[in-house]
Every structure is written in C-alpha cells, then in structure tokens.
Amino acid sequence: MLDPQQFDVRIQIVAIAGAVALMVIAVELVRRRRLGEVYSIIWLILGSVVTILALFRNVQEIVAKWVGVYYPPSLIFGTLIFLQLGVTLYLSVALTRLETRNQILTQRLALLEHHVFRLHKCENGQDNS
Amino acid sequence: MPDTRTLVILPAWNEAENLPPLLDELRRRYPQYDVLVVNDGSSDCTSQVAQAWGVQVVELPYNLGIGGAEQTGFMYAQHYGYDVAVRLDADGQHPPEEVEALVHALLDSRADVIIGSRFLEVEGFRSSWLRRIGIRWLALLGTMLTRQRITDSTSGFRAYRRGAFEFLARFNPQDYPEPESVVLLARNDFYVKEVPIMMRERWVGQSSIRGIRTAYYMVKVTLALLIAALREPVRQRLAEPDRPKTVQGGK
Secondary structure: OOOHHHHHHHHHHHHHHHHHHHHHHHHHHHHOOOOOHHHHHHHHHHHHHHHHHHHOHHHHHHHHHHHOOOOOOHHHHHHHHHHHHHHHHHHHHHHHHHHHHHHHHHHHHHHHHHHHHHHHHHHOOOOOO | OOOOOEEEEEEEOOOOOOHHHHHHHHHHHOOOOEEEEEEOOOOOOHHHHHHHOOOEEEEOOOOOOHHHHHHHHHHHHHHOOOOEEEEOOOOOOOOHHHHHHHHHHHHHOOOOEEEEEOOOOOOOOOOOHHHHHHHHHHHHHHHHHHOOOOOOOOOOOEEEEHHHHHHHHHHOOOOOHHHHHHHHHHHOOOOEEEEEOOOOOOOOOOOOOOOOHHHHHHHHHHHHHHHHHHOOOOOOOOOOOOOOOOOOOOO
C-alpha cells in the first residue's frame, strides 16, 4: 500500500535538492560572469525560501494554516509559482528599460551617421546648405 | 622616463553648480593634466559648463550610474594612451590639492592603484556614526577578501596605473563599483595601496546615500562583495609595457 508519510519525506528531499541545486548553479553563473549579480539575489532568495519551507514541516503547517492552504506541501508549489510570477514581472520591467535604452541608442546612432555623412560630403567639397 | 600623461576623470551627474570651482582649481594647480568630464545623462547644464571651461566632455546617451560613467572614463584613458588616470567625484568632496599626493604615491611605488583613504589617519572624514561604521565594516570585509590592508573601500578618490584602468575599462563592476573594484583588482593581482587624505563636505546637493537606508545599503554591498570575491580571476592580465619585470621571472 502507498504510505503517505514516505511521500511527504520524499517530496521534501526533492524540493530541497532542487532548490539547493538551483542556488549553486546561480552562484556559479555569476562567478563566470554569465549572470548579473542582481539576478543571483533573486534566485538565492527563491531557493532559500523553498529550502526553509521544505525543511521545516512545522513552518509549513503554520504558514499553510495562516494562508489558507489545506495540504501543507502544496505550499511549496504555491510559493514557487508566486515567486516565479515575481521574477517574470521583474524581467518585464528590465526588458522595458532595455527597449527604451535601445531606442535611444538607435536614434542617436542614426543621427551620428547622418552627421558623419554630411561632414564627409562637406570635406569632399560638395557643400550643401 | 618620458613625461607621464595624466588624465583626471570626473564622472558627473547634474553637477553644474559644483563643477566650476573644481575645474578652476584643477586648472590652476595642474595645468599639465588633462581633464575629462563624463556627463552621465544630466538634466542640467553640466555639459555646457564643462565645455565652457575648456575640458573634454563625453556625453552618455542616458544615465548609467557611477560604475558605467567612470568606466567610460577608463575607456577614454585607454583609447588616448594615458599613463595615469585619477578619478575624482565631481561634487567637490575630493580636494584637488590631494591629487598630487595620490599621483606621487602611485609613481613612486609599484602600486597599480592608490586609494585616498579617509581613515588611515584620524579625523579624515566627518559624517554620521552609522555611515562611519558601515564604511569600516566594508573596509574590514575588503581587507579579509583581498588580504591587503584596506581602510576605506568606498572612497572614489583614486589614481590608477595604465594596466589597472585598462582592466577596469573592460571589467568595472556596475552595482557598487568602489568596494567591488577593490576586491576585483586585488583578486586579479593588482597591487592596491592607500594614502591618507582629508575629504571635504559636499558642496551642493544631496548625497545619494542617506540615513536609515545606510543599513540596507550595507547588506546589499556585503552580498555584492562576497559574490565579487567569488568571481573567477581573469586568466591573462592585460599587457603592461610600463611594468618592471620581477627578478625571479615569475608570473
């Protein structure tokens, strides 16, 4: 017969292992300059929260009761999803900023090329305006 | 030794009021140094003021922050082949008369970077006790991570040799450049030394770090420093033609 206790322990181990692996990968990526430090903090926080929740069953139960979740372990999934939404939102913000800056660069580049072109034509004796 | 070409880098964000006295003093004391103002997307007339004073200006298309602005200065110094780069705050906190002390300390020693420290001698700096504790903590952390004696890692008053600013032109940290770059430079085998200086009060405007936010700032910087210390050292150091070879032939 399936033993509920066994499943609880296993999901704990899986969750913790996953969270720790994620944190280790995040730190390593920052070390190799592939990931900006800002983003590593996000992943470290995410990993820590999941680890703490998975590790301490009583914390799970207290928070689950408080938030209104019936089955404590699904708090881990709920937390993960919620934090993921936060990450996605933050990425949208970062993306917006990049798009804005990209546009500025594009426009200034176009103007710069125009200036150079005009300068070039001036030098070659083809005066205009 | 041929004349060393020195560039004074002034990253500036809305410092139109603080620049004139600073540029005036720099011109009077050090007519032989070139000055570069990096306009970090200012909304005031910082750029026009600098141009009126006859110094070189680089206009950043938008605000990058201090890390990006000073890095632009390092890139400029590299491009135009300077031997020494001195970095000063544009708000007047870094007294121009001390620039000479920094440059001499750099050229007279084998150091790659000289930091003007407020804490090597007593009373170099007046500010809230909380800020002082924070600065001392970061210095302690810097000392532990770099194994060199650091007393003021948040001071932006620095002089760099060519190899050092060429390295920073590529790898300058962007989040908390002052303390992070100390760790980064030391971990990449640059020799960092300190020289005592006194700083002045900020003339006009507000410092970007205030009050209770100091504590929060300290936590973030500590984390950034720890991560910076973990970074993989860049394998080959950039070529430095001016550096004397060591007798033992190592490195």
